[in-house]
Amino acid sequence: MRRSPAGFRPVVVAAAAAGLAGCDGPLSTLDPAGPAAATIAGLWWAMMSGGIVLLTIVMALLAWAFLRPGAGRTTSPRVWLAGGGLVLPAVVLTPLLLAGLWAGERLLARPGVPGIVRVDVTARQWQWDFVYPDATPAVSTNVLHIPVGRPVDVHVTSADVIHSFWVPRLAGKIDAIPGHVTVVRLAADRPGVFHGVCAEFCGTAHAHMGFTVEAHAADAYEDRLRRLGRNTR
Amino acid sequence: MQQMSDQPSAPASAVALHKQLEAVWGTPPGLGRLASVNHTIVGRRFIVTAFVFFAIGGLLAMLIRTQLATPRSAFLGPEIYNQIFTMHGTVMMFLFAIPMFEGLAFYLLPKLLGARDMAFPRMSAYGYWCYLFGGSILVVGLALGVAPDGGWFMYTPLSSKTYTPGINADLWLIGVTFVEISALSAAVEIIVTVLKLRAPGMSLDKMPLLAWYLLVTAFMMLFGFPPLIVGSILLEVERAFGLPFFDPTRGGDPLLWQHLFWLFGHPEVYIIFLPAAGMVTTILPVFAGREIIGYTWIVVSIVALAFLSFGLWVHHMFTVGIPHLALAFFSSASTAVAVPTAVQIFAWLGTLAAGRPRLTVPMLFLLGFFFVFVAGGLTGVMLAIVPFDWQVHDTHFVVAHLHYVLVGGFVFPMMAAAYYWLPHFTGRSTRHGFGVTVFWLIFAGFNLTFLVMHWTGLVGMPRRVYTYGTETGWEWLNLISSFGSFLMAIGFALFAIDVLMQWRYGRRTRRNPWRAETLEWAMAVPAPSYNFASLPAVSSRAPLATEPQLPAHLAAGRGYLPFVRDGRMETLAVGLVTGQIEQVVRLPNRTLLPLITAIATGVFFVSVLFKLYVPALVGAAATLAMFLLWTRTTGDLQDRGAMPIGRGESAAPHTEAMAPPALWAMALTLAADATAFASLAFGLVFLWVVAPNWPPPALLAVDPAATVVAVVGFVGAALVGRISVRPAVIAVPRLRDRVLIGVAAAHVAALAGLGTTMLEVPDPTRHAYPAATMMVLLYAAFHAALGIVFALYGVWRSRAGFVSPARSLDLRIGAMWHAATAAIGAVSLLLVHGLPVVMT
Amino acid sequence: MTQAARITPPRALLLLVAGFVVWSSAFVWLYGGLSVGCAFGWDRITLAGTSALRLGLLLIWLVHVAALGWLLAYSRAVRQAGRSPPFVTTAATALTVVALIATVWTGLAIPATTLCI
Numbered sequence A: 001m002r003r004s005p006a007g008f009r010p011v012v013v014a015a016a017a018a019g020l021a022g023c024d025g026p027l028s029t030l031d032p033a034g035p036a037a038a039t040i041a042g043l044w045w046a047m048m049s050g051g052i053v054l055l056t057i058v059m060a061l062l063a064w065a066f067l068r069p070g071a072g073r074t075t076s077p078r079v080w081l082a083g084g085g086l087v088l089p090a091v092v093l094t095p096l097l098l099a100g101l102w103a104g105e106r107l108l109a110r111p112g113v114p115g116i117v118r119v120d121v122t123a124r125q126w127q128w129d130f131v132y133p134d135a136t137p138a139v140s141t142n143v144l145h146i147p148v149g150r151p152v153d154v155h156v157t158s159a160d161v162i163h164s165f166w167v168p169r170l171a172g173k174i175d176a177i178p179g180h181v182t183v184v185r186l187a188a189d190r191p192g193v194f195h196g197v198c199a200e201f202c203g204t205a206h207a208h209m210g211f212t213v214e215a216h217a218a219d220a221y222e223d224r225l226r227r228l229g230r231n232t233r
Numbered sequence B: 001m002q003q004m005s006d007q008p009s010a011p012a013s014a015v016a017l018h019k020q021l022e023a024v025w026g027t028p029p030g031l032g033r034l035a036s037v038n039h040t041i042v043g044r045r046f047i048v049t050a051f052v053f054f055a056i057g058g059l060l061a062m063l064i065r066t067q068l069a070t071p072r073s074a075f076l077g078p079e080i081y082n083q084i085f086t087m088h089g090t091v092m093m094f095l096f097a098i099p100m101f102e103g104l105a106f107y108l109l110p111k112l113l114g115a116r117d118m119a120f121p122r123m124s125a126y127g128y129w130c131y132l133f134g135g136s137i138l139v140v141g142l143a144l145g146v147a148p149d150g151g152w153f154m155y156t157p158l159s160s161k162t163y164t165p166g167i168n169a170d171l172w173l174i175g176v177t178f179v180e181i182s183a184l185s186a187a188v189e190i191i192v193t194v195l196k197l198r199a200p201g202m203s204l205d206k207m208p209l210l211a212w213y214l215l216v217t218a219f220m221m222l223f224g225f226p227p228l229i230v231g232s233i234l235l236e237v238e239r240a241f242g243l244p245f246f247d248p249t250r251g252g253d254p255l256l257w258q259h260l261f262w263l264f265g266h267p268e269v270y271i272i273f274l275p276a277a278g279m280v281t282t283i284l285p286v287f288a289g290r291e292i293i294g295y296t297w298i299v300v301s302i303v304a305l306a307f308l309s310f311g312l313w314v315h316h317m318f319t320v321g322i323p324h325l326a327l328a329f330f331s332s333a334s335t336a337v338a339v340p341t342a343v344q345i346f347a348w349l350g351t352l353a354a355g356r357p358r359l360t361v362p363m364l365f366l367l368g369f370f371f372v373f374v375a376g377g378l379t380g381v382m383l384a385i386v387p388f389d390w391q392v393h394d395t396h397f398v399v400a401h402l403h404y405v406l407v408g409g410f411v412f413p414m415m416a417a418a419y420y421w422l423p424h425f426t427g428r429s430t431r432h433g434f435g436v437t438v439f440w441l442i443f444a445g446f447n448l449t450f451l452v453m454h455w456t457g458l459v460g461m462p463r464r465v466y467t468y469g470t471e472t473g474w475e476w477l478n479l480i481s482s483f484g485s486f487l488m489a490i491g492f493a494l495f496a497i498d499v500l501m502q503w504r505y506g507r508r509t510r511r512n513p514w515r516a517e518t519l520e521w522a523m524a525v526p527a528p529s530y531n532f533a534s535l536p537a538v539s540s541r542a543p544l545a546t547e548p549q550l551p552a553h554l555a556a557g558r559g560y561l562p563f564v565r566d567g568r569m570e571t572l573a574v575g576l577v578t579g580q581i582e583q584v585v586r587l588p589n590r591t592l593l594p595l596i597t598a599i600a601t602g603v604f605f606v607s608v609l610f611k612l613y614v615p616a617l618v619g620a621a622a623t624l625a626m627f628l629l630w631t632r633t634t635g636d637l638q639d640r641g642a643m644p645i646g647r648g649e650s651a652a653p654h655t656e657a658m659a660p661p662a663l664w665a666m667a668l669t670l671a672a673d674a675t676a677f678a679s680l681a682f683g684l685v686f687l688w689v690v691a692p693n694w695p696p697p698a699l700l701a702v703d704p705a706a707t708v709v710a711v712v713g714f715v716g717a718a719l720v721g722r723i724s725v726r727p728a729v730i731a732v733p734r735l736r737d738r739v740l741i742g743v744a745a746a747h748v749a750a751l752a753g754l755g756t757t758m759l760e761v762p763d764p765t766r767h768a769y770p771a772a773t774m775m776v777l778l779y780a781a782f783h784a785a786l787g788i789v790f791a792l793y794g795v796w797r798s799r800a801g802f803v804s805p806a807r808s809l810d811l812r813i814g815a816m817w818h819a820a821t822a823a824i825g826a827v828s829l830l831l832v833h834g835l836p837v838v839m840t
Numbered sequence C: 001m002t003q004a005a006r007i008t009p010p011r012a013l014l015l016l017v018a019g020f021v022v023w024s025s026a027f028v029w030l031y032g033g034l035s036v037g038c039a040f041g042w043d044r045i046t047l048a049g050t051s052a053l054r055l056g057l058l059l060i061w062l063v064h065v066a067a068l069g070w071l072l073a074y075s076r077a078v079r080q081a082g083r084s085p086p087f088v089t090t091a092a093t094a095l096t097v098v099a100l101i102a103t104v105w106t107g108l109a110i111p112a113t114t115l116c117i
Helices: A005-021 A035-067 A077-107 A219-233 B015-025 B028-034 B039-068 B077-113 B121-141 B168-196 B209-241 B254-288 B295-311 B326-336 B338-354 B363-384 B386-392 B396-426 B432-458 B475-505 B549-557 B592-610 B613-633 B661-690 B704-723 B733-760 B768-800 B809-839 C009-040 C052-081 C088-108
Strands: A117-124 A125-130 A137-141 A143-147 A152-158 A163-166 A174-176 A182-186 A191-199 A211-216 B569-574 B581-587 B643-646 B647-653
Touching: A005 A152, A035 A077, A035 B338, A035 B363, A035 B386, A077 B015, A077 B028, A077 B077, A077 B295, A077 B326, A077 B338, A077 B363, A077 B704, A117 A143, A117 A163, A117 A174, A125 A143, A125 B475, A137 A143, A143 A219, A152 A163, A152 A174, A163 A211, A174 B643, A182 B039, A211 A219, A219 B592, B028 B768, B039 B121, B039 B475, B077 B121, B077 B168, B077 B209, B077 B396, B121 B168, B121 B592, B168 B254, B168 B647, B209 B295, B209 B768, B254 B295, B254 B338, B254 B396, B254 B592, B254 B661, B295 B326, B295 B338, B295 B475, B295 C088, B326 B338, B326 B363, B326 B386, B326 C009, B326 C088, B338 B363, B363 B386, B363 B396, B363 B432, B396 B432, B396 B475, B432 B475, B581 B643, B592 B613, B613 B768, B647 B704, B661 B768, B661 C009, B704 B733, B704 B768, B704 B809, B733 B809, B768 B809, C009 C052, C052 C088
Parallel strands: A117 A152, A143 A211, B581 B647
Antiparallel strands: A117 A125, A125 A137, A152 A182, A163 A174, A163 A191, A191 A211, B569 B581, B643 B647
16 A cells, blocks of 8 residues: 555554544544545644643633632733733744645645546536546546545536535545636545545535545556446447 | 803703703603614614524524434425524524624713714614614515525525525525615714714723724724625626626626625624623623723734734635635634734733632623633634645534634623623613523533534534434434533523513612723613713723712713703714814704614615515615705704803814714715725626636727716816815805706716716626626716715705805715715726726 | 924824734735736746746735835834824834734745645
8 A cells, every 4th residue: 555655644643543532434534544634634633732732721820810819910911911912822823824834735736746647526416427537538426436545636616506525534625616627636545435525505405415435456446447438438 | 043052051950950861862652762763772672683683593503403413304304404504694693793792882882982872873773773674584584484595605606596596595685785784884883983972081092992892893894894795786686687797607706706705704703703802801800800901902902803804704715726825825814813812812811810800690601701712712723724624614613613703702701791781771680690500501501512513523524414324423423412502592591581580570789780990880770861961071991990979970960061952962072082072962863764764775675675676766765865854953054163061161063073973974984885896896807817708708898988078077076076165165155056066967977978888888697797897887877876966965955054164064075975986986987998908 | 302293183093003004905915916926827937036926926025014114113203203192102003013923924925835726
């Protein structure tokens, strides 16, 4: 199995944490099966820990004010305002923003990466049509086939209203907007079936607009596309 | 006028003074109450109505939670469910949160500032009726099963005619726009009231912080609501007449709607939070037993927060495929906004730590606020981080976050405010124990519902799904959330009972039961209609601490204006920064006109809803005519000069002042107007740059003659409008009338030029280019048409005797409109003729 | 001390918000410039070793930072000369500092972040 080296560590961390908290599920962002989802899950665990620490600090200060009335009388207001209002957020937000932008840069679907697979997706009320331009004229509906370990650029558009393409265990979501083509890069680091949903409200059957992503090993993938092509023809 | 009117004297006793004031300021019982314009009554109406809508929104929430409690629930079908969640959001945002804050602002502001009423009492009443009628349209739609069902955010094209052919979406657009009239008029009124109608001596730095918060919030509304109003008008025009602003097949773009909506929608969150934060800042020091630390820090923070909050809107659009650097701009601003928020949190913490906090019921709710809001703020920072948002956007994580922020940042402080100010409303005291139960039910229920909901989102549950399967692993999380929500609902029901019990059976409270130091407690409770028997002179931020005898002195008539002059309602206006006495503002008395005007406005909106355009025009004309009728009792027929105001001082009436409140109101209205125009212009440019299916099939043919006539008309209106306010011109009645007729003629020329240009616009239903061009031209034409009205109104006022060199307000207001019209006209022409040159 | 004119009400309020008006301008020009630049493909034009679009955005950013620097000097001068009440000038100076920091913060990503993807 091939994994992008950058995504490896978050995968391990996230998997360990997920085991602890019971975060598995067919649509769980905390049970990642690809580098993009793993990177983001790693971000979450870091932010959650930091968030809990900060909330605890504020609550402790609050409790202190009530349990030791007047204890803060000698503290200069400037300490509260500059320390808590400026220094604390600056110390927390600067690394967080940079980490977020850094992670975002790595997840972008930038061209020039070897081995990219392209899929064109058209969302409509209420189904997903997938076209595989590398293996024309293969098409499929509500099932997307991808090769394991290779980056897949999903080019998304809509034939009617706005939908959103989301496979939580593989990557973040991207909206399907009529008149626009948007791109999300995802990859699966193991073979298997992953579930996807429409994440943008799109009408009465919004809740039923699910699909699946089947990740195949290289040979099986080629074979699968050939069969899809034959069916279409 | 009688000579004695200029030399009023204070009545002999406090009771006599009270009777005199009550006769003028009071509202008679029975049907007469419909005519009330008093801020205490209008404020209370807003609050009670908002609470009723809150109950409706809460009921809808219960239905949502019942449906989602179990997988594959057969309780509601998707058609009904979609209406319910759409209405839940719409009701809570537009019919509960904003009006609740407006009500509190109306009720409290004049009392906090030491004034007798808001600056434009009739506008408050008109705003209330617009709110009530607009909200009723939505609720009636819900009762009939045709409520909006496209989400409170109304994304196109789902809300466009093709995918929502019924009346549902129109109900939203019409109802919400109707309600927004009240939001905009409240914004103008709050700003003018805070800037001008303060107690003598209350300079900017002595204003209570709540007034700062409300001032900043009102400015945000002034600039935040116009984009949504423009967006709503465009969408309704698309639905009704087929002009394709949002239809990508004809050069429109659904993303334009998202930009306009969130350009309003994000500031909206802070518009809701800031007044609540102002309440926290007011209440918390009272129970901490010391003044708040960092007054200037807080003022700086809220101004910074107001601006930054306008740089966040795209963080609702992180998944629409916008370039990463653009996301970075919005991610930066979204994290930066945490800093001014943190400053306020630590100002509150520092105040508590330095004081000796008392654990009263309002304080309990403030503690709940701290926990819930800080937690919501932290998840907010997480959502500002772009990749994380890609995962959890449109999941229940966001639902949990926004409820932490809005319930934490608004409802908990409102509950604290309710328990804090209820004695002021009712004149009765609260029973401690009941409030504690209410708090724990709401607090426990809330966290049970929404804390686990973060997890529901993380394990993949999207928003707005009416059902889910058993294989998802979401069953227990949802069941817990539903259970918690019912606890919370019981808490709110008990709160309603508690309030009713206190109002009916509570023990009478003494004045200022919490030992607060702000002016609203310097009066008897429940508050008399005129607030203060005489107006205070303020020398500190805590008037009741500096001068404990102040309430008694004011009641005894030892302040300003301790009399009724000519049976008119008077209050004082001060210099904006210094707080020095500037003018006597004479306020209009009770009248049915606001109600009648609102009914005429309602005729317009309901007719548009049912696509009856002739009655709609009648309604619009009637509204305009009614507004003109309002002015019959404003103004003065003679120059008065400085009038005595008590304490040996005197001031000119507002009709003769340099900068009377109405002039400020006009300037602010024009600022909102400019924002709306900018949104429209942005729409045209945005579509041209970003939308698919451009360039358009045909461009606007330039008609040089029409353009020249329009330009001459606009420039003429502005220039002659300026001439019309020259003292030398005003001094000669026949000359000023002729000049004003000249202004009207210039507007007619502008209209003619614009009209001819419009004839050259290609069929606006074929492409967004002619559609948007047409709207820009119509916008300018609408201004020119109103310009004619303003000019002729000037002639009418002049002939009726309301105008003199000293009393030039009506003409100066007109001149402002003429100048703004010229600017908008010039930019419109530049845009529709220049853009094709630049872009092709 | 020179007897400079006092800054009177409407302008005193403008002084309070001037810093953040500049921030708003920076924000609009940066976001608008980026959107227009990407639509017209300015990111693919190379200039001085980097893309023309990035250079343009950096220029917009620096101009606004410079403007805020000037505004800061001005509001400090107003404060020292006592041309408006101390509260107004103190708050105005503080808000200008905050706006300056916010503008720098907003543009931090310009040098490094991908432009049009």
